Amino acid sequence: MEYSIGEFSKLTGLGIHTLRYYEQEGLIAPERNSGNRRCYCDKDLTWIAFIKRLKETGMPIKEIKHYAELRAAGDPTLSDRMEMLVQHRQALNEQIARLQEHKIKLDEKIEFYRNEIEHVQTRKLPTFAC
């Protein structure tokens, strides 16, 4: 299947302006039809899904652009791309670990607050909790 930018925008949830911006930044290069209109295909759909994944995991546009360039160069860049992904997985694992640590601390703080609120009215002095 082929899609106009409007259709593709709805399918990806990305906004027409954003799609044009991504093209300008070199993330995606849709075909053009006779009248110079962008013509996205199903491969673009899976590619955008992957771009969204990379973005949501904190990869900046510049780096995604680099990956896109390697991808466009075909099989000879397979191992370069894999190396990028392995690096990114490493960063992602660290990010998840940090967030889990933050979650533990946040849980503790909430417990502390729950306790404070329970007892604040039986005390005379204020606590000034964080």
Added chain:
Amino acid sequence: MEYSIGEFSKLTGLGIHTLRYYEQEGLIAPERNSGNRRCYCDKDLTWIAFIKRLKETGMPIKEIKHYAELRAAGDPTLSDRMEMLVQHRQALNEQIARLQEHKIKLDEKIEFYRNEIEHVQTRKLPTFAC
């Protein structure tokens, strides 16, 4: 203990400009000494540590500012603050869940790549993997 902005910057890892910016945005309000110099204390240290936690988990400055205002108002705002933290924990849990899903997909993709690289030279046709 009390710290000048330079000392405090080193202790928090935050940069003098950033500390002044945070003050301007209402996140922190250090005392001033005789000569109008900022005078940070240990409570500021733990407060900044918590701000960094909130930031790293994706809370925007505006919202941290709101929390800071509640905090400055003392015990009467305890339950408001707890509600904010509970909400934020919810968002954090969702964020972690999303990242874990992304991690799984990334692992799969890396596995796919590993397999491609192993076999790409035994094939004649290019694969054009994502």
Added chain:
DNA sequence: ATACAATGTAGAGTGAACTCTATGTCAAGA
């Protein structure tokens, strides 16, 4: 043929979070 909706390009504007510059003040050491 005409109206109008969708698309095209180029470039400006936005918001978040810093980061830096210019200029001035002040306390301490040589």
Added chain:
DNA sequence: TCTTGACATAGAGTTCACTCTACATTGTAT
């Protein structure tokens, strides 16, 4: 006393990732 370095304020500049505007062109329905 003079110089130096850390600090002060006000405001400008930067980067990122969009997001929007202005205006021209194209495809489609009547």
